[in-house]
Amino acid sequence: MGKTETMKRFKGSMLIAIAVMIFGALVLPGAQAHAVSSAALSIVPKKNYTIEPGKSVNDTLTIRNLDAERDLELSLRVVDFTFTDDGGTPKLMLDEDAPRTAWSLKPFLSVPKAVKVAPNGSETVDMSVSIPSNQGAGSFYSAIVYSSGASDGGNVGLSASGVTLVFTTIPGEVNEDLQLRQFGAYHLNKRQYKYFNTSAPDALAYTLKNNGNVTAAPVGTITLKYMFGKEQDINNVNPNQSLALIGQERTFTACIKLKTQDVEFYDGRSRSTSCTTPTLWPGYYSLKMNLFYGQNGNRTQEVTGAGGFWYLPWWFIIAFIVAIAAVAYYSSKTYRAIQAKLYGGKPKRKSRRR
């Protein structure tokens, strides 16, 4: 057999094999599907570091596999992120060729490429953040994405990923600049400011634009004052220590009535805070706000604001209209009665033309 004939037979076999594969893929889409890994994991959601230029931090990431039968095989990679909206959900830049952000921690952050965790087990992997000595002060952040393998069958394949957000502050003189954009009563479920409220707002909120080169988490006080004088101070104006990312217009919420409770979570206690519906009297409420922010060694800066809102529930509006109508009716009746008494005869009535 010559070389040419052998090549021809080889090519023919390859073509048949490819045809069979394509046919199989078309006709039997589900037959080859299989899971590549467990997709039940526990990770740490956030890491915070303060690192001086020229220094590094070595830390660990603990990953647990909650699946009792399958290994958890994860690939790790570092991606940049920014903000999605005025809330706290990160917008991950998952594209491989996504441009690096100005606040990227990618060049300084090292994590392993993959990790395998036995069923019901946990693994601790090393990570490090190294800051070059010539790096200027500011905030830097990126995300570590842990991805389980994707399924290779069916019409809808599923894969699960977890994310650890990593924030690093490099101390020094930084540019901090928060500008107040909005302040008032806020409805958490609608994520909306409202000046006239027919249902009691569950929170007060303030929106700050971060024009600086660092993330910022303000603290301070909001004073809520009822039109007839009763005052309430809200000292926990950033109960979740939320951050305004660089360039973000962030809405911070502070509960009018804060509910704090200890809850059991995976063999330990955790503190949970949430807003509950406050008891408010109908009427006008004025608001005063004093916020403070500033990184260690930098100027403590203040943001002050004033505002207000009306709380007028429907039952009150209806009762008020009925009361006004009753007062108007009886005033008019009294007025006409006096007029009749003075000038005699029956109270004047409007004449009706026929």
Add this chain to the structure above:
Amino acid sequence: MHHRLIRAHKLVHALHYAGPEALLSMVLAIMVFASPASAAMRFQERSLYMLSTEPGVTTSYTVSFQYMSQLSVGSVDLLFCDDPIPYHPCATPPGMSVANAELAEQAGETGFSITQKSANHLVMSRPLQMVTANAPSSYTFTNIKNPTNNDISFSIRLRSHASQNATGPQIDFGSVKGQTQTGITIQTQVPPMLIFCLAQEVAYNCTGTNDIYYSNMGELSPNSTLTARSQMAVGTNASGGFAITANGGSVSAGTSVIDGSPVPIESRPGTNQFGLNLVANTSPVVGENPEGEYANAVASPDYSIPDKYKFVDGDIVAFSPNVSLMKKYTVSYILNSRADLPPGVYSTTINYIATGRF
């Protein structure tokens, strides 16, 4: 009696017309005179530098500020509280102590020494002297024990007085803010964690799944809607809560594509449509409402309308703004096709990403 009534009528008659004008005048007067007035001199260029921000360690603090009133100052009061507002009650930051503080350095307005100290209070005094410095003055205190709680910031409330014992009227005032940053673990509480699992079926607390990570929806037809479902459970004890995004492309076979609905709409057989939601539906019958008692973990508004389906790559499909115990979501998928859709195996992979929030 008649005369009295006439007088009363004259009065009432006048008021009858004067009422609205009077009411309007009163409102305007309230608006003009009820404006808050304030006159206060605040220290400017205020800052605090903590040599170490480690919770609970003994370190030094440098407090800087610029005196604004060109008056004689005999003392400066420094009160260490959780809250920076001067007229609020002062709660001492847990673990903090300035009882052993020493004034190591001073610049600008000088001549001070510590004359009073307690766990959260220092008074610096000097012979009464006119303020002359035009730049910020700074004072470095050693032997200060940091607060142990790195969850919240603390403040130093500053006041200057003419008296030497920080009594009497204040001259300038202001606050500086500080916060410990790296952590000691509070042993009674578990460290922050994010739990997440995903499969065709999962247990409520992620302890088990059916290990199936795909759904075969059947054969496309312009007359019927194909459905499928998957489940995911999530929980976190992190104060910022969590968010789950759905990431993936359109359903496709080669170059033929069925796009996701960009807005929540009902299932429309006979059109090319792919969408999902996280609630129980009746048209078609598929899905379940989220399970779990924690009310703050919710499906996003666009993905929680029964019988309305949407899919946009990268959308947040569920979130919690703060701590949330386990919550289980059932994701329902629908797939519709036109009669002229080219034949093929239509598929997509959706990557659900669970993240903490900042």
